[in-house]
Amino acid sequence: GLTLSKQGKYREAIEYYERALRMSREHHRNSEIDILGAMGNAALEQGDYPKALKNQYESLAILDTHDDPLRRSVVLSNIGWIYLEVHALDKADNFFERSFIIKRDIEDNFGLTSVIYNRGMIACKRNDKAGARKLYEEALQFALSVGRKESEAYIEDSLGSIELNEGAPKDALTHFNRAVGIATTLNLRTIWCASLIGKGHA
Numbered sequence: 001g002l003t004l005s006k007q008g009k010y011r012e013a014i015e016y017y018e019r020a021l022r023m024s025r026e027h028h029r030n031s032e033i034d035i036l037g038a039m040g041n042a043a044l045e046q047g048d049y050p051k052a053l054k055n056q057y058e059s060l061a062i063l064d065t066h067d068d069p070l071r072r073s074v075v076l077s078n079i080g081w082i083y084l085e086v087h088a089l090d091k092a093d094n095f096f097e098r099s100f101i102i103k104r105d106i107e108d109n110f111g112l113t114s115v116i117y118n119r120g121m122i123a124c125k126r127n128d129k130a131g132a133r134k135l136y137e138e139a140l141q142f143a144l145s146v147g148r149k150e151s152e153a154y155i156e157d158s159l160g161s162i163e164l165n166e167g168a169p170k171d172a173l174t175h176f177n178r179a180v181g182i183a184t185t186l187n188l189r190t191i192w193c194a195s196l197i198g199k200g201h202a
Helices: 002-006 010-026 031-045 049-063 069-085 089-105 109-125 129-146 149-165 169-186 189-201
Strands: none
Touching (some): 031 069, 049 069, 089 109, 109 149, 149 169
């Protein structure tokens, strides 16, 4: 199922996830949590937001009876991302904040990069440029600390966009150049293209 999801074959992947879920429930395995999460992610990729939320909330309900903070933080973040996708910003931020608190407590610096970056995206959508910049810079520090190069590229591009919109093209250019450098090395075509466009505007 995970292999098919990586290939973009989400419908076929869900069929395997459903089989795995039945087996997991039959044998009372904790893998049910992860399978529901994977099903939710696949539904999200298909644009089926109600199903994606249903799967993630089912996973969260199971975690209410488990002492597994890392998994709980992941599911909370997944729910936050779904709400962000449908522009329910208050709900999205609430779930990201709950995930952030857990990840901070368990020192999951790898996961903190994404959660803080997502909160920066929400601040940006609310036109809170100062708040967004602060969150992006914080996310960048975590990304640097754990070597998340792909995240670095996205964060640098986002910081470049803020500086450009704030009328600081030289600062923007610095961020876009960093993003282009990382994206070129890792062959991240989407952010590579976006950063080149930002660089051109700067």
